[in-house]
Amino acid sequence: xxxxxxxxxxxxxxxxxxxxxxxxxxxxxxxxxxxxxxxxxxxxxxxxxxxxxxxxxxxxxxxxxxxxxxxxxxxxxxxxxxxxxxxxxxxxxxxxxxxxxxxxxxxxxxxxxxxxxxxxxxxxxxxxxxxxxxxxxxxxxxxxxxxxxxxxxxxxxxxxxxxxxxxxxxxxxxxxxxxxxxxxxxxxxxxxxxxxxxxxxxxxxxxxxxxxxxxxxxxxxxxx
Amino acid sequence: xxxxxxxxxxxxxxxxxxxxxxxxxxxxxxxxxxxxxxxxxxxxxxxxxxxxxxxxxxxxxxxxxxxxxxxxxxxxxxxxxxxxxxxxxxxxxxxxxxxxxxxxxxxxxxxxxxxxxxxxxxxxxxxxxxxxxxxxxxxxxxxxxxxxxxxxxxxxxxxxxxxxxxxxxxxxxxxxxxxxxxxxxxxxxxxxxxxxxxxxxxxxxxxxxxxxxxxxxxxxxxxx
DNA sequence: TAGATTGTTAATCGATTAACAATC
DNA sequence: TAGATTGTTAATCGATTAACAATC
Numbered sequence: 001x002x003x004x005x006x007x008x009x010x011x012x013x014x015x016x017x018x019x020x021x022x023x024x025x026x027x028x029x030x031x032x033x034x035x036x037x038x039x040x041x042x043x044x045x046x047x048x049x050x051x052x053x054x055x056x057x058x059x060x061x062x063x064x065x066x067x068x069x070x071x072x073x074x075x076x077x078x079x080x081x082x083x084x085x086x087x088x089x090x091x092x093x094x095x096x097x098x099x100x101x102x103x104x105x106x107x108x109x110x111x112x113x114x115x116x117x118x119x120x121x122x123x124x125x126x127x128x129x130x131x132x133x134x135x136x137x138x139x140x141x142x143x144x145x146x147x148x149x150x151x152x153x154x155x156x157x158x159x160x161x162x163x164x165x166x167x168x169x170x171x172x173x174x175x176x177x178x179x180x181x182x183x184x185x186x187x188x189x190x191x192x193x194x195x196x197x198x199x200x201x202x203x204x205x206x207x208x209x210x211x212x213x214x215x216x217x218x219x220x221x222x223x224x
Numbered sequence: 225x226x227x228x229x230x231x232x233x234x235x236x237x238x239x240x241x242x243x244x245x246x247x248x249x250x251x252x253x254x255x256x257x258x259x260x261x262x263x264x265x266x267x268x269x270x271x272x273x274x275x276x277x278x279x280x281x282x283x284x285x286x287x288x289x290x291x292x293x294x295x296x297x298x299x300x301x302x303x304x305x306x307x308x309x310x311x312x313x314x315x316x317x318x319x320x321x322x323x324x325x326x327x328x329x330x331x332x333x334x335x336x337x338x339x340x341x342x343x344x345x346x347x348x349x350x351x352x353x354x355x356x357x358x359x360x361x362x363x364x365x366x367x368x369x370x371x372x373x374x375x376x377x378x379x380x381x382x383x384x385x386x387x388x389x390x391x392x393x394x395x396x397x398x399x400x401x402x403x404x405x406x407x408x409x410x411x412x413x414x415x416x417x418x419x420x421x422x423x424x425x426x427x428x429x430x431x432x433x434x435x436x437x438x439x440x441x442x443x444x445x446x447x448x
Numbered sequence: 449t450a451g452a453t454t455g456t457t458a459a460t461c462g463a464t465t466a467a468c469a470a471t472c
Numbered sequence: 473t474a475g476a477t478t479g480t481t482a483a484t485c486g487a488t489t490a491a492c493a494a495t496c
């Protein structure tokens with residue numbers, strides 16, 4: 001009865017469920033069926049039921065899921081029912097944006113420390129946090145028990161920052177820099193590099209209606 | 225011989241390949257094998273070859289892939305060999321950050337217009353662009369032939385902005401707001417909501433070494 | 449009770465990986 | 473030529489979906 005291995009696809013859907021559920025909750029809706037969730041999210045209801053069933057029996061047959069209860073359960077699963085402390089390196093515009101989001105967030109993930117390498121940034125204030133110099137990172141991460149590091153520095157500095165986070169003992173890294181980072185196996189890394197999203201979005205432009213891509217280009221031999 | 229249907233998973237890997245290739249190019253490396261790419265990206269070499277082979281024969285047997293040639297080809301596939309114009313709504317910190325990234329980007333995706341609803345933002349300058357009022361959006365999008373809209377407004381305004389983008393005729397939307405947006409089938413939407421990344425990252429914290437989750441919680445009947 | 453909806457098993461579908469002939 | 477590596481087919485693996493008994 002050990003928890004079956006949960007695929008990444010399942011885990012990535014949980015925050016989406018949470019988002020819809022929070023919205024339903026704010027509209028004071030108390031119960032929801034997998035059917036209804038499926039319509040909202042363009043997902044197969046069976047998939048939603050199956051995803052949730054990996055973690056327990058959260059619903060009631062004939063009724064559906066209690067919104068508040070399910071929110072609580074998903075939070076438990078994602079471990080955001082406890083406060084998780086986060087540090088951020090790179091006090092630029094993006095760093096600012098994330099700190100602000102943070103302020104309004106309902107989830108218990110808190111950015112509790114901000115670092116930067118540039119002397120003109122150090123000592124300034126972001127959302128009640130004082131920007132600290134990089135050489136204090138290790139100490140602060142250890143002392144505050146920070147578990148996640150966010151990287152919002154230019155690509156060429158990203159690996160270096162990641163290394164410092166890892167040395168300091170974070171368990172996960174959220175990387176916004178457009179760079180491929182090497183991390184040891186025990187550290188989880190997620191990339192939130194928006195250029196990837198933008199480029200893959202471009203692929204789908206006009207893919208139906210214009211035929212530009214359908215001739216030429218295909219049957220020449222490569223690199224001649 | 226019509227192009228086989230390309231799965232989303234494949235398309236999402238193309239920008240990653242492009243990223244590594246650009247890096248190799250900047251280091252003046254001229255040829256690369258699927259083997260080497262696989263090591264760098266933690267991907268199976270066969271998968272990389274198969275991904276690329278959907279679009280043509282880009283490599284040379286016994287040799288590998290010419291870096292410059294492959295960059296060019298992937299750019300064609302993603303349609304970023306031409307300039308693609310992008311508009312952004314929401315001139316906050318995140319909007320600023322994206323506009324700046326944009327400035328340094330090598331890809332031909334250009335943010336050419338920025339909008340905001342707040343009077344105090346309108347008329348200000350971001351990266352040489354003047355922030356415009358929302359009521360000019362439709363006209364500007366049409367005139368400039370803008371094909372992608374980026375949404376960096378609070379969640380409660382996101383759907384409204386999306387509707388305006390869609391009415392103005394954009395083909396794709398990149399949404400940074402933590403909201404689930406409804407769009408018509410012909411409009412492609414990608415979500416870059418960082419809270420999702422952060423929440424799914426939290427799931428993986430400590431999943432190996434602490435057993436907190438392994439008892440209790442499982443076999444109580446739901447909602448009693 | 450009848451209708452609705454879950455949790456779960458079985459069937460299907462699609463994506464990844466292995467293997468290898470072709471060839472540089 | 474011998475070694476390397478592609479493009480591609482076949483085998484495997486995993487994820488999604490359909491179907492339905494259990495039950496509220």
